[in-house]
Amino acid sequence: MSTNSIKIFSGNAHPDLAYLIARRLGLDLGKVVVSKYSNQETSVTIGESVRDEDVFLVQSGCGEINDNLMELLIMINACKTASARRITAVMPCFPYARQDKKDNSQGRAAARLSTMRVSLWVRVGHDHVVAVQLGLAPHPGVFNIPVDNLYAEPSVLKYIRDHVPNWATDSVIVSPDAGGAKRATSIADRLGIDFAIIHKERKKANEVSRMVLVGDVKGKAAILVDDMADTCGTLCLAAKTLVDHGASAVYAIVTHGILSGKALQAINDSPLTQVVVTNTIPHDEKKVKCPKLATIDISATLAEAIRRTHNGESVSYLFTHAPE
Amino acid sequence: MKPKFVKKLLLNISRWKSVDQFGTPSPPASIKEVLDEPSSEISIEVVQPAHSVRSIELTTSPSSSPTAPTFAPAVTKAAESAAVQHEPAPASFDPIGAGAGRLIDVPAPVQAPAVPLPTKDSTSEPQTATPAPQPVTPEPRADNRSSPPPAAAAAAAEPEKRLRPTRMRDLIVLSGSSHPDLTAAICDRLGLRPGDVTRAKFSNNETRVEIQESVRGMDVFVVQSACGTVNDQLIELLILLAACKTASARRVTVVMPLFPYARQPETPYMRNGMPIARLSNDACAKLVEMQGGVPFPHPVSVPASRANSRAPSRAQSRAPSRAPSPIRGMSVGSMDRGRAAGGKGGPEYQVWNAKPATLIADMLVSAGADQIITMDLHHPQFMGLFDIPFDNLSSYPLMHKYIVEHIPAWQDAVIVSPDSGGAKRATTIADALELPFALIHNDRRHATAEPTLVGSVADKATIVIDDMIDTGHTIATASELLVRHGAAKVYAVVTHGIFSSDAIERLMAAPLDRVVVSNTVPQADHLRAAIHAGHMGKAAASHKFQVFDVAPLFAETIRRIHYGESVSFLFDVVPIVR
Numbered sequence: 016m017s018t019n020s021i022k023i024f025s026g027n028a029h030p031d032l033a034y035l036i037a038r039r040l041g042l043d044l045g046k047v048v049v050s051k052y053s054n055q056e057t058s059v060t061i062g063e064s065v066r067d068e069d070v071f072l073v074q075s076g077c078g079e080i081n082d083n084l085m086e087l088l089i090m091i092n093a094c095k096t097a098s099a100r101r102i103t104a105v106m107p108c109f110p111y112a113r114q115d116k117k118d119n120s121q122g123r124a125a126a127r128l129s130t131m132r133v134s135l136w137v138r139v140g141h142d143h144v145v146a147v148q149l150g151l152a153p154h155p156g157v158f159n160i161p162v163d164n165l166y167a168e169p170s171v172l173k174y175i176r177d178h179v180p181n182w183a184t185d186s187v188i189v190s191p192d193a194g195g196a197k198r199a200t201s202i203a204d205r206l207g208i209d210f211a212i213i214h215k216e217r218k219k220a221n222e223v224s225r226m227v228l229v230g231d232v233k234g235k236a237a238i239l240v241d242d243m244a245d246t247c248g249t250l251c252l253a254a255k256t257l258v259d260h261g262a263s264a265v266y267a268i269v270t271h272g273i274l275s276g277k278a279l280q281a282i283n284d285s286p287l288t289q290v291v292v293t294n295t296i297p298h299d300e301k302k303v304k305c306p307k308l309a310t311i312d313i314s315a316t317l318a319e320a321i322r323r324t325h326n327g328e329s330v331s332y333l334f335t336h337a338p339e
Numbered sequence: 340m341k342p343k344f345v346k347k348l349l350l351n352i353s354r355w356k357s358v359d360q361f362g363t364p365s366p367p368a369s370i371k372e373v374l375d376e377p378s379s380e381i382s383i384e385v386v387q388p389a390h391s392v393r394s395i396e397l398t399t400s401p402s403s404s405p406t407a408p409t410f411a412p413a414v415t416k417a418a419e420s421a422a423v424q425h426e427p428a429p430a431s432f433d434p435i436g437a438g439a440g441r442l443i444d445v446p447a448p449v450q451a452p453a454v455p456l457p458t459k460d461s462t463s464e465p466q467t468a469t470p471a472p473q474p475v476t477p478e479p480r481a482d483n484r485s486s487p488p489p490a491a492a493a494a495a496a497e498p499e500k501r502l503r504p505t506r507m508r509d510l511i512v513l514s515g516s517s518h519p520d521l522t523a524a525i526c527d528r529l530g531l532r533p534g535d536v537t538r539a540k541f542s543n544n545e546t547r548v549e550i551q552e553s554v555r556g557m558d559v560f561v562v563q564s565a566c567g568t569v570n571d572q573l574i575e576l577l578i579l580l581a582a583c584k585t586a587s588a589r590r591v592t593v594v595m596p597l598f599p600y601a602r603q604p605e606t607p608y609m610r611n612g613m614p615i616a617r618l619s620n621d622a623c624a625k626l627v628e629m630q631g632g633v634p635f636p637h638p639v640s641v642p643a644s645r646a647n648s649r650a651p652s653r654a655q656s657r658a659p660s661r662a663p664s665p666i667r668g669m670s671v672g673s674m675d676r677g678r679a680a681g682g683k684g685g686p687e688y689q690v691w692n693a694k695p696a697t698l699i700a701d702m703l704v705s706a707g708a709d710q711i712i713t714m715d716l717h718h719p720q721f722m723g724l725f726d727i728p729f730d731n732l733s734s735y736p737l738m739h740k741y742i743v744e745h746i747p748a749w750q751d752a753v754i755v756s757p758d759s760g761g762a763k764r765a766t767t768i769a770d771a772l773e774l775p776f777a778l779i780h781n782d783r784r785h786a787t788a789e790p791t792l793v794g795s796v797a798d799k800a801t802i803v804i805d806d807m808i809d810t811g812h813t814i815a816t817a818s819e820l821l822v823r824h825g826a827a828k829v830y831a832v833v834t835h836g837i838f839s840s841d842a843i844e845r846l847m848a849a850p851l852d853r854v855v856v857s858n859t860v861p862q863a864d865h866l867r868a869a870i871h872a873g874h875m876g877k878a879a880a881s882h883k884f885q886v887f888d889v890a891p892l893f894a895e896t897i898r899r900i901h902y903g904e905s906v907s908f909l910f911d912v913v914p915i916v917r
Contacts, residue, residue: 053810053839055569056600059693080544085570088702093693111545245543275542 019068019100021325024061024090026074028083029297032107032314033073039318045070049086057082059089061097069325070099073317076110077273077296084110103143103324105317107295108271145320163330165320167270167293168198169337170311171240172205174291178309179236179266186236187211187262191253199240211237213253226256233261236288244269244292247278251285264288271295272308279305315339369520369863370886373870503532509589510901511554515563515579517572518861521596521890522562528894534559538575546571548578555587560897565599566837566860573599573699577706584707592710592900593703594893596859597807597835601717603694700724712896714859714889715806715834730906732896734834734857734889735764739771741855741887742802746830752800753777753826757817765804777801779817790820797825807835808856811842815849822850831855836886838865847873847883857889 024045025033037044046062072094074087087104094102145163175182188210190199196212203210211230237257244250244267254265265287272292274282282290282305292298293311302308315338323330503526505511513534514522522533535551561583563576576593583591696718703711704727711725714732722729742749755777756765762778769776777794801821808814808831818829829851836856838846846854847869856862866884873880899906 054837055567055839056565057570057695061693078544079570081546081568081571081574084574088698089693089695092695092698096694273543275544 021071021321022063022065022068022099023071023073023321024094026072026083026086026090028078028086029073029075029107029295031297031299032075032294032317035294035312035314036073036105036318036321039314040322047090049090051082057085057089059086059093061090061093065094065097065099067098067100070094070102071105071321072102073105073107075107075295075297077108077271080110101143103145103321105145105321107293107313107317143324145317145324163320163324165313165316165330166334167311167313167316168202168205169333169335170293170313170316171202171268171270173337174268174311175202175206175238178291179238181236182206183208185234185263186238187230187232189213189230189232189237189239189253189257191239191241191249195241198242202240209235213256215249226252228256228260232257234263236264236266237262239265239267241267241269243271243273244278244290245273246276247274247281247285247290250290251281251287254285254287258286266291268311269293272298272301274298274301282307369861370858370866373863373866373881503530505532505534505552506557507531508901509557510560510897511552511557512560512562512897513550513554513579513583515561515572515575517566518562518564518596518859520861520863521564521858521893524858524888524890525562525594525894525897528891529898536579546575546578548575548582550579550582550586553586554583556589558901559583559588559591560594561591562594562596562893564596564859564861565601566597569599573702577702580703580706580708590709591707592712592897593708594712594897596714596889596893597837598713598716598721600695600699601721603696603718696721697724710900712893712900714857714893717806730896730900732892734859734892735768735771737857737887737889737892738768738804738832738834741832742768742772745855745885746800746802746853748800749802750774752802752830753794753796755779755794755796755801755803755817755821757803757805757813761805764806768804774802779820790816792820792824795824796821798827800828800830801826803829803831803833805831805833807837808833808842808846808854809837809839811838811845811849814851814854815845818849818851828852833857835859836862836865838868843868843884844872847875847880851883853883853885855885855887858886859889862886 021040021042022045023033023037023040023042024047026049030044033044045065048058048060048062050058052058072087072090074083074090076083087106091102091104143161143163145165175186179186183206186208188199188203188206188208190196190210190212193212193214199210199212209230211228211232214227214229216225216227239250239253239257241250250267250269254267257265266289267287268291270293272290273296274292279301287307289309290305290307291309291311293313295313298308298310302310316333319338320330320333322328323333507529510529510531511534512522512526512529512531513536516538519533526533534554537547537549537551539547541547561576561579563572563579565572576595580591580593700721704725708727710728710730712730712732715734716722716731719731722731742752746752749772753775754765754769754772756762757779759778759780765778766776775794777792777796779790779792781790803814803817803821805814814831814833818831821829830853831846831851832855834857836854837860843865856865866881866886869884870877870880873883875883896906898904899908
């Protein structure tokens with residue numbers, strides 16, 4: 016029985032992360048050319064044989080999401096028709112995850128994207144999905160193929176232990192909204208420190224009107240944890256609230272730093288000491304504009320997950336430990 | 340019956356009567372608007388074949404300029420606005436002139452004689468003062484999960500149009516953001532307004548679609564053409580289909596005038612005809628170099644403006660002056676690179692070009708399409724990939740009509756196919772018109788071989804028939820060849836006018852007498868680009884670049900499908916245009 020090898024291909028969403036993952040595994044990235052035709056249709060050319068190989072396609076759902084999504088789908092299809100043994104989509108940031116939470120009040124037919132995603136994915140032909148989340152997966156059971164939802168939590172814990180001064184005695188984990196309370200408590204319990212919650216009172220759909228702090232942050236470093244930072248409106252308001260309540264410093268640790276629009280400006284103007292994001296989404300040029308930005312590298316976690324999946328070992332080790 | 344209902348019913352009945360008077364396939368209303376623009380205000384920068392920004396409002400109220408959610412939030416791209424409620428083009432027919440006073444100076448409606456556009460254009464005074472649509476910058480978002488800015492001013496639509504229902508019996512037509520003008524024209528023919536759909540993007544570029552009215556139990560037709568940013572349109576279409584499905588629509592039909600990913604790239608091959616084997620490191624590096632030095636092994640991304648040439652199936656033996664596209668680099672077109680790749684790799688492995696036809700078919704069906712209507716599919720055998728009903732409409736009757744009515748001395752013309760793949764297409768029209776036929780053949784296996792003409796065109800007017808113009812290489816080269824062989828005139832009649840990057844300039848510079856395309860892809864911006872690039876004045880440019888309207892054909896198909904009548908009737912006869 017022949018053994019197959021790992022082949023890692025990357026789309027255009029985040030090639031640097033793919034390169035880091037491959038380097039971790041001691042491999043070269045697979046040869047693939049992904050570009051656009053003149054009429055803006057995506058073109059994918061796979062430059063090496065994937066027959067009977069274990070193929071991992073690294074593509075994050077960031078930037079031009081629709082283009083990147085199409086690139087990924089076409090790459091999956093191409094590998095399938097090229098007789099790959101198993102195809103895994105490694106999506107550090109899974110797109111269209113937030114729109115599930117829309118409510119259908121007033122009977123409007125807003126698209127329920129979980130359905131769209133499922134229908135998209137079911138027929139495409141891949142066998143496995145690896146995604147990164149901080150906390151519980153928002154959609155267990157939706158897919159009928161194995162989904163490995165990795166947690167950035169161990170990396171976050173490691174970062175706090177290494178970089179926040181006096182974390183054991185002088186810090187508090189804060190969740191910027193009620194929905195993330197479970198996330199925050201989980202981290203706080205692991206570290207053995209207190210936690211607090213900021214509760215938003217929304218008057219209108221887009222506006223955050225008042226933030227109420229539940230818990231005590233006086234004289235301590237507040238560490239905000241969240242899964243996504245997009246426009247950072249919530250984050251900056253939360254930081255201001257915490258400082259008003261006496262926090263000595265405010266850190267923000269976010270899994271996916273989308274940081275669109277005026278986010279960088281808002282961060283620079285806010286009382287945040289540091290904003291830490293993982294490299295699921297590329298942000299190198301943003302760090303130049305915003306010196307408060309720092310990075311947690313999760314390529315190690317992803318590489319380890321790939322290795323374990325390929326060898327048939329348990330991935331659950333990664334739920335509690337961050338590889339060095 | 341309530342008086343309001345009676346009034347609506349009477350209005351609708353009178354419209355149904357007028358709907359039968361289709362008349363000649365005049366250019367679509369959006370094109371007429373472009374021609375009515377005062378010349379000084381034509382915007383110059385358009386080169387991308389983006390979906391038409393907005394049809395010009397012919398009212399003079401400045402507030403009616405669209406502030407709708409933008410579709411391309413990236414700052415570097417030209418921002419395009421998609422109106423929430425389309426301002427439908429002014430009626431191309433409205434004989435009864437119903438409704439509160441007409442506020443629009445519309446050129447004579449459908450019954451206009453088949454006079455070429457210049458005469459009409461030169462005599463009409465530019466009544467309208469509205470400039471070309473301005474790019475709209477995205478409004479700042481307040482929050483992570485923000486909603487799009489408020490709906491565009493629908494006040495620009497005439498009051499009488501607003502009286503129209505969005506649904507007829509249980510038929511409703513929804514538009515994607517690719518071609519709202521065509522949807523508006525189709526709905527005109529049906530006596531409807533397009534359904535209310537909000538389309539926007541979140542600040543992180545995710546597409547957001549909301550159907551603002553109930554489609555429960557309705558026969559829904561979603562119109563989306565694969566032009567401009569194809570991937571965005573496709574995902575938007577899928578989301579729209581899923582939304583209709585989960586909103587309990589009875590049946591959802593997708594109307595895609597231009598079908599996405601319809602052309603499949605051919606596997607690149609070497610001089611001797613064998614497929615190119617694995618991409619060696621050298622070949623990859625060379626490919627990467629051609630795109631501007633992104634270091635291997637990172638995959639490359641070519642901006643659309645530089646990937647100018649299509650797959651080898653469309654590659655010409657004469658390379659254009661700019662850098663070739665990645666696929667082209669592997670083809671016979673540039674021999675040195677091809678040889679380098681082929682020589683080292685050995686014959687074991689074939690470079691694998693993704694052919695996403697099945698993928699697209701599966702995606703559409705999974706998202707919830709129950710039926711698909713398209714026009715002039717590039718590979719007609721795609722119909723076999725679908726398990727659902729698939730209607731591939733033919734634009735040939737409309738082309739036939741155009742040729743007979745607008746091409747002078749067509750009885751002495753020769754129909755020419757610009758490549759051997761399109762021979763069947765051209766012979767169909769040649770037989771219907773009872774004209775002789777000629778063919779241009781490219782021998783791709785020899786890079787330096789000239790294209791050859793099979794047939795005779797000396798001293799004759801030639802009509803080149805093709806299904807799409809993308810980069811314009813094929814048609815431009817064909818026209819040069821025909822002129823060299825003594826053709827008196829060269830007309831090009833093509834279904835889908837995609838016109839990527841600098842295709843318009845190439846065609847305006849080529850020895851073509853006329854380029855005629857349909858409006859399956861929005862053409863208003865292309866016309867503007869043609870006027871600018873042609874350096875020959877608006878009248879002459881608009882005579883060289885003409886558009887024939889396919890909305891009546893689609894509207895009639897929709898009607899027939901809805902009522903369960905025969906659609907194949909439309910393939911042979913031209914009932915709608917008599």
